[in-house]
Amino acid sequence: MTKTQVSASQPLFACSDISLDLGGREILRKISLAVGPGEVLGIIGPNGAGKTSLFEVLSGRIAPKSGTVTFRGKDVTRLRLHERARLGIGRTYQTPVVPEDLTVGEVLKAARQAYRPYLTGDHAEWGAELVRFKIDSHKPASRLDTLDRRKLLLTCLLMRHPPLILMDEPAAGLINSEVDEFDDLIRILSKEMNVAIIIVEHRIELLATIADRVMVMDAGETISEGALDIVLNDPRVHAAYFENVVEGSLDEEAA
């Protein structure tokens, strides 16, 4: 049985007909998706397409106007962010915001104690090792650079072995050598540790190596979905990009 068949018959995580209004505007319209264990779904789309708003709904930060979100067959649409996090729905953000007043050790301790029963220091060390984060317990989190902020937050996430991670542009703000390290980690999580990943990512070359499927959004709707090479040749995808970004950039990225 292929991963696609698994996600179609028995998804780990899914949403169905999600619609969302914000500020009196329709932001999302009838979005549906599903992923199975270890499957990677890439989400692309021009600026303002609704990708981050969809993550707000999937992670539980914003309730949709209509539609359902399910995890392991259970309806979690009305569960809040921390309740979904406890179930194993992890999320990373475009901007890695850390608690400015806490030290690295205090952040890790708070993350361990957010779960019942409490996670141990071993769990934290395991997560840190996985992302190659050198724990300096007394260092204020506010003094970490972008890479280490991302690593600290991922350590907090990974220490509880989430079966699903929603990643919103995980390499934003990193320099090239740091990006490579992160891309390797994403591969390990999905391909070796069977973590399902839904990733908003503009870099076509990364999606070409990690994504099992890609979904393209524009103006709050899904306009194409399937294998990367298929969606990149979809006339609707070209139309969406050519109307929104510098002409030819999608072709250049795909080349």
Ligand SMILES: Nc1ncnc2c1ncn2[C@@H]1O[C@H](COP(=O)(O)OP(=O)(O)OP(=O)(O)O)[C@@H](O)[C@H]1O
């Ligand atoms: N709180 C809000 N109130 C009103 N409109 C909002 C709100 N948050 C987002 N929007 C609008 O929703 C639309 C989708 O925004 P969103 O950030 O989800 O898009 P995106 O695809 O993630 O874009 P980008 O690639 O630039 O991050 C945009 O037009 C944005 O202005």
